[in-house]
Ligand SMILES: O=C(O)CCC(=O)C(=O)O
């Protein structure tokens with residue numbers, strides 16, 4: 001029920017076949033597994049190694065990085081501090097760490113006070129920042145390449161989205177789910193961005209709720225990415241693509257995952273794409289859209 005798509009098929013000769021399968025996946029379950037993708041195994045190993053070291057740090061070393069004191073959506077998300085499904089009354093048991101587009105402290109966009117533009121926060125761990133940024137760049141490249149395939153599926157020029165992901169509000173999020181216990185690892189939610197690229201360690205827990213269906217486990221395929229459509233791309237496609245609710249059950253053993261949320265540039269215009277019919281939503285910028293979604297997520301406890 002979750003289709004498997006082979007990225008090499010897109011690159012080597014059968015792009016049209018890949019795009020047709022991609023279009024079906026994006027309109028149907030809104031989730032697919034991507035095999036033979038372009039994120040090198042060494043970078044994936046590196047990011048999981050970095051996550052291992054970060055989550056093992058004593059709380060006193062993580063506390064100064066608390067995301068609740070950061071206006072740019074970066075830093076440490078302590079376990080029990082977020083509730084992706086606030087209506088359920090349950091807080092998420094996951095712990096996380098967010099990295100954004102890496103900018104120098106004197107970057108004009110930071111100096112101008114542009115929304116979400118800020119420096120990344122780093123723990124005192126050798127090589128941690130390099131592992132995060134190398135993975136970030138590779139995931140960004142894979143994500144924008146997928147947007148080229150999305151453009152083809154929608155009958156647009158393959159370069160249609162190129163101008164919308166030049167300096168994106170994309171977030172890399174390391175995730176740690178402690179074993180056992182009750183409650184929820186991550187409450188039911190949809191993602192906010194265009195695409196999410198997720199690497200997991202094989203420990204089960206992630207489930208999706210397809211339209212008119214039941215909660216279903218997402219299978220693990222070694223080396224494959226779990227890719228899903230976010231709300232921003234659903235809106236951009238005038239609801240042709242599906243942004244599907246998902247959640248993470250508390251795992252039996254410790255579970256780690258690495259999510260890359262590809263949100264567009266702050267000034268990208270999210271307006272019904274050509275050929276998608278009468279607009280369901282008014283146009284909005286990438287920054288305004290992300291702000292509205294993050295405010296809704298965090299308003300419950302602030
Ligand atoms: O950890 C996972 O498997 C999924 C996490 C997720 O859905 C999210 O952080 O948005």
Ligand SMILES: [Fe+2]
Nearest residue numbers: 189190191246
């Ligand atoms: Fe998610």
